[in-house]
Structures are given as structure tokens and as C-alpha cells.
Amino acid sequence: MKRIAIFFTLVLVLAGCQLDNPLTGNTDQPLGTGAGNLPKVVAVVPQNRGLLPDDNPDKPGIQGTVEVTFSDYMDEAGLTSANLTVLNTATGEEVQGLEIGYLPEARKLFVRSEEWPAGSEFLLTLATPGVKNSYGTVLDGNGNGRDDGAPYDDFLTTFYVSGGNPANCVPTKRPIVQSISPDTVRITQFRPQIRIQFSGPMDTLTLKTADGKPQNIQLASEQGNAVPLDLVTASRWELAVVPKESLLMGRRYVVTLASGNIRADYPTHTPDYLRALDPLGDGAQATEPDLVWYFALDTLVPPRVADVNGITDGIEIEFTTLMDTATLNSATVQVYDGNGFVPGRLRLYRTAGGITVVDYYFSRQVAGGLRVFVSHLVSSNQGLLLDSNGNGIGGEVTDDYNERL
């Protein structure tokens, strides 16, 4: 008996010395956390789709504890079975007899069962608005920094036990758009293939009609004229379409993906609201916007600022093409220093040999580093607006040249 007591004492001492000691509170909460901030889950053990080990192999059945760590001190009253469920996604049955404990000092929630059903996968749900921090602020379960309401801000995590398979764990997020093409660039193909790749798997019936035509995707000219599309591919991971007819050179085209109608093909016991597409990848919300982007069809290359160099009492700006010099004026070409705007005089230095060079002579002494601003509204002699972001399309709001020397 005495030896057993010594043994357990040693076990307890060693447990108390471990790095992440559950017996002592972790009070390293970042400064300023709290108040009205939305609390989040910052860690979960086992991690999503992880194995929950049997922590007492000597005992029949599977015993294990899921550990959820919050970013904030939580209201213990909300951490009850009313707001916490564990679904056996293999059977669709809710796990009963959970032991739920919260250690406020460590901001940790413990969910334990003495008899996890073997060979199963589970979905743990912390439901909003019941789960709140001690200030009454609801949980931001999807971690997007916004209060999206229930059930979109429910926290979801999955795990499996011995005999289960991580591949059978249900998804915990909505499918997102992983890539699009052509993505806001200039192209030269008259009939470009428009491709959207999803994190999937998607329900192909929401991507194409029964007679094999693309649906929930639209192509239109910038003026709003719809362009008919042919389906190339509509798989669980990708949608590809192509215009029925050649597009017109020198035009912009807008692609619209009707996100609200596109759904995932998720396993049976996945929460239904997760099946909707999250086109921007910013977490589930009640209303997801359509995904809209554009591209331009053109062989002409828009102008760019090739170089900016200092000269005596001024700077010299060199463009890659011949410019419409009427668009180069005090409203579109400006220089700033540490004190603000530097008044100056523009002088056309050269507009020949395929390029335009303008000098900007300062009207005052400059102090501090210089910043050169060239508006996206300056245009080449062919009428193409400035392209500073390098996507081949000029005149976008992100095409201002705004660089420090």
C-alpha cells in the first residue's frame, strides 16, 4: 500500500512539472484581449481530423478528453451541453454522457467521455450565441473577426478514435474558390478558357444543367452584354467554360459566379449551412456575395513608368511608351517630400523614339525622402491608361504609380 502511495505521489509530481500543466492557469493572455473583442478558439487537442487517443488503455472502451483553448476568458455558464454537442458522424447519433469542464485560469474547455464509440469519427460543435466570453461577447467560431450570427459562427472541429478514419471526418468549413483564370489580367486569346477551381468537392448539379450547359456562371462585356458560354468541364473540383463566339479585341469582360446557388457535395452528417460556397474565403456568412472579376482582351500593352531619376532641382520620369502629353499635368504628376506636396513645373524633355520623358522641376527646396505620384489616368498616345500593378490592364484604381525614391 505504501509503495502504491509513493508511486502515485511521484506521478502527480511529474504531471505537475510538465510544460503545459493543466493544474496551473495560463495567464499569458495578450495585453488588451478582452472587452468587446470576439473570443476565438486558438487551439484544440486533438487538432481537426486528429486522433483522440485512449488515455486509459487498462480500462475497457475508449477514454479521452478533447481540449479546447480560447483566446479569452469565457462565461462558464455558456459552456454546457446546451451549447456543446458531439455528433458521431459515422452513425449520426449524438454522443451522450459527456463530462464537460472549464478551467477559467487556463481558458481551457475539457470534453471527456469514458466511452467513445470505437471506429467512429466525431464532430464537436460549440454553438453561438450561447458560448460567450466573460464580457458577454459571442464566440467568433469561424475566426473571421466578425460577428456573423448563428450558426455561421459556431466553432466546429472533428476527430476520430481508434478504428476510425480521418478521411471520414466531415468538413468544418464551406468550400472556397481556390483559383480563377484569367484573373484580372490582359489576354490575347479570342476564346479564352475560363476556369474556376474549388476546394470542393462540389455538387456538379449546381455547376451545370441536366443537358450539359454551364450554370451559375455568366460572362458579359463591360457594357453588360451577356456572352453565351459552352461547358468544358464541370467536375467536383473545377468548372471550365469557354465563350461560344470570339470576344472583341480592346474590350473588358466581366465574369460573375453566382455563389449563392453553388453548393458542395459534402458527407451526410455535415451541417447543411456548410454546403454553400464561400467565394472570398472569409468564413461562413448568412449571405455570400457573388464572385465577380474581369479580364481584358487586347494586344496593345498599356504604358508604365519605366524609371524615375533625380536631376538638378527636380526629377525625371520616363514612360515605356509615347504618352498623350495632354494628360501629364499638375493633377496627374505630383511629387511629395517630408513636408508634403512639392510644387513644381513639368517640362516635356523628350517624346520621341517610342518613349516619353518629362522633367519635374521643384519650386522649393525639398526635405526628406521623395515620393513620386503618377495617376492611373495618364494615357499613352494610343489612349491606353497607366498600368502600374503589372497585370496588363491600365487605368485601375490600383494602377497609380506611387513610389518613394
Place this chain on the structure above:
Amino acid sequence: MRYCVVLCLGWAMAFGFIPQSFRLQSTAGIWDDDYDLMFDPARILEIEGYRLWTNLSNYATGNDEQFGPGRSNLFLVGGSTGKDWQVAPAGIFDHYQFERPLFTGLFGPDERDSLFGRGRSSYAEWRDLDSNGTYDFKRVMITERNAWRRGSGDDCYFGVGTELGAARVGAGFIWENGKVEFTNPEFDYILHNYDSSLIAGRLTWLHDDTGKFRQFSGSDAKRLVLSGWFKLGETWELGAMLKPGFITTDDRLERTEKSRTDFNPGVGSPTDYEQSSLDEWWKSPYSGFDLPLTVQLVLRNDAYETWWSLGGFYASQRLGSDGGGRSVATYHRTLNPGYTTEWDTMIHNRAGARSGSGLNLGLVRRHHLAEKLEFGFGVNLGLGFGVDSLLDELQEWERVVYDNGDSLQNVFDYTRTTTSAETWLERTTASQAKAAVPVGLEFRPITPVALRLGALPTFLWENVTTTHQLLALAPRKSRTEYGDGSFSERVDEVERSPDSRERRTSFTQTTQLTYGAGFRPVENLQIDLMGFANLVDLTGWRLSATLRF
């Protein structure tokens, strides 16, 4: 030193005219004069004949130097009747007003030319930036600053006394009013600065800055004087005087600033400027009353007089409901692209009260020792207590708006609101015990000359305790709302000393020695002198001339 204010509330307010004759001053308060009788209206009847006090009487401050540079520059006139009148009036009035220009901190073309009052100076600088032998840059700085001290005041006393049977009674009224206004050149200014390119023929930088600053301090006291003396037999007399007063003080500070710097002046595009403003005021208006009461018992015979006195006072003042301060600062800066705007508001709501009470026991014994010598001494014991408390509720609200100008509302654009609040209590309690043993004599070596000497040993115990307490603290919390709809909140670290206490006890022993002289060259003129220690240098002499009829 606020406790001093508390303790002094119950005692006589500072007069524009001094309520003590030269005789009383130079004999350590033992031997009084007709002038002193006037301030006890029931004793006006004791004045024999008429008196006329003008600026020659030197009762404005008592420190005017007839032959030296010391001047108070007050206008003063007063007079009294006496026992020839059934109802004897007496009164005194002074008035002062001044407007003094102060140094503005500016200089004229020659740095020895200091500019006072409203000063304006300009500075111009021409530069040849490219060293080509021609000026191509000009900088002009025009500065105007105001520096003034202005003030005015009136002090008035009027009393009447009469006999009612065996009693003499009197009533009087004192009104004291004064204000001082200070215009600080550091904060009251106009700046107009600009740079220009002499080549481009245009302004390249323009800065306008205007500040207004006014510091005001005023006080007003109205006091009723009621006194009476009652004969208790042949040698005893009982007197009492009550002087209830209503007192208001007002301290204010008003300050505004507006500043704008235009980095592209006179041209529409691009608009690039920075501007800020400040609107600040502080008010500390106190009003209240004090109630001094003195009872005196006098025993007179041919050889001596004995005066017993028992006095007490209670005073109370409260801070007006508009006491406190407010400061609103704004800042706006174009960033091209984008802008930032800031607001910062601080509000101090204050509530305060001051009160004081005291008790005084006195004994003066005057002896007519010989035909030409009069000697007196006294004992004076006093106790005083005062409390001054001020509750300051501070609220701060700050907002910063930043837009990076890309026409998109996203995580790079934000509005940050910061709030904080604190409540502080400052409380001062003071107690004072005082003992004085004055002695004074008047010696007349030849008629009509009188030489006076006095000594006033004083023992003063003081105990002052000041505490500052942080009563409440709301966290300094900032909430940042980003353009994409997300937000974050933060509670900043706050460091304060929430509790401090200071206790000062002191014991001071002083002996003030006084001297003076008086003579009457003719029947109608009484001349009193003080400050004539240096007999060959008349500069420091203080002289008082009273006309008698």
C-alpha cells in the same frame, strides 16, 4: 497654499485700503488711532472733529514712498465726522485701473528693440538655392503677439454710528471688487508665414496660425458690519461686532488655436494641407459666505485700559456648477492619397467646497505710565481649521479616422475610438494655532512729537495634510473598426499613483519689530512716519498726512 486661502476666509479680506493706521502698525497693534475707529461703526462717535484722508494719507497700501519710487497708484479719498453729529458717518473709497503692456518676446530690426503690448515683426529671407547669382527663393515670417496685463478694482467702506441711550451702535458696508486679466504672448498670436519661388512666381508653402489666450481672475466681496458698545457701569464697556460677508471668486482661462499649413497654396490641385485646432477653457468660480463675530470687554480707568476679546468665524465656499474644464483638439492631414483626421476631447467636471472656522482669544493692556509715555502689551491666542476638497471627473474621448485613399473600404482603412475616465479627489485639511504677545509704546519727548515702538513676537503651529485619491478608473479602451467590417478592441496599460498623502507640520517663531513717529505741526495736520531708519536717505520713508478740522 490653498489651505492659506481657507484659513484666511474668516478673517478680513484684503482691503484695497489698509484698515490699520500708521500708529497701530508702528506699535504692534497696541495703540489705535482715529482712522482705526472708523472701521468699527459704533466707535465713529469717538472721533473728535472731522478727518479727511486723501492719497497723502498713504492708506491705499501703506507702502507708498513719498520720496522714493514705490507707488501703488491707487486713487483714495475718505473722511469721517465725529461726535458732533448725532448720526456720524465715515467712509473711504479707492479705485485702481491699469493696462500694462508686457514684453511680447519679439524684437524690432535691432535686437535691442524689445516689442511690448501688441508687437508685430516680420522676417524675410532671400536665398540663391542654385548658386547662379540670382535669388530664387524667399521666405517671409510675420508674427504678431499680444502681451498685456489689465486690471481694475474698487474698494469702499461706509459706516454710520449713533448713540441709543447708554449704547452706541453702528452699521457699515464694505464692498471690494477686483479683477486682473493676463494675455500671454506665448499663446496669443498671429503667425503668417510663407515661402515663395521667385522663379516660378508663386507661393510654395503657406502657414497661418492664430492663437487667443485670456487668463482672468476676479473677486467680489460684500460685507455688512454691525457693531455696538454698551456701558456696564462707569468703567466697564461691552462691545460686539458681526461682519457677515458674501464672497465670490472667479478664475478662468480661455484658449483657442487654429492652424493651417498649405503645401500647395493658391493652386487647386492637388489639395495638400494640414490643419489643427484647439478650443480649451477652464473655470473655477467659487462663491460663499463668511461670518466673523467679535465680542470685546473693556475696563477703563485713568491709569490703564484692559481689553478682552473673544472672536470666532465660520466660512464656506462652493465651486459653481460650471467649474471644470474642456479641451477639444482636432487634426486633419491630407495624405494624397487618403487622409487622417483626429479628434481629442477632454472634459473635467469639478465639484469642490472649502470651509474654515476659527476662534480667537485676546487681551490688550494699555498703561498711561507717565504724562509723556504710554505703554501697552497684549496676548493673543488663535485656533483655525480648514478643509478644501475638489472632486475632478475626467473623461477623455479620442477618435482617429484613417483612409488610405484607394477608394476601397478594407482592412487598411480604420476608425479608432479611445475612451477613458478617471475620478480624482484632492483634499486638504489644515489646522493652525497661533500665539502672539505684542508690546508697544508711544513716547512724546516734546509736544507735539510722538515716537513709537512695537514688537510682535508670534508663535505659529501649522498642520497641513493633503491627499490625492483615485476614486474611479474606467479602462483606457480603444476600439478599431476596419473598413471590411471587422474590429478589434484593446485595453491599454494605465500607470497612475492612485493614492498619495502629504502631511506638513511646522512651527514658526517670528518677532516683528516696528517703529514710527507722529507729530502735529499745526492743529489741522497730523503727520505719521514709518520706514525712516535711514535718516539721510528719504527714499524709503513712508508718510501719512491726515487733515483734521
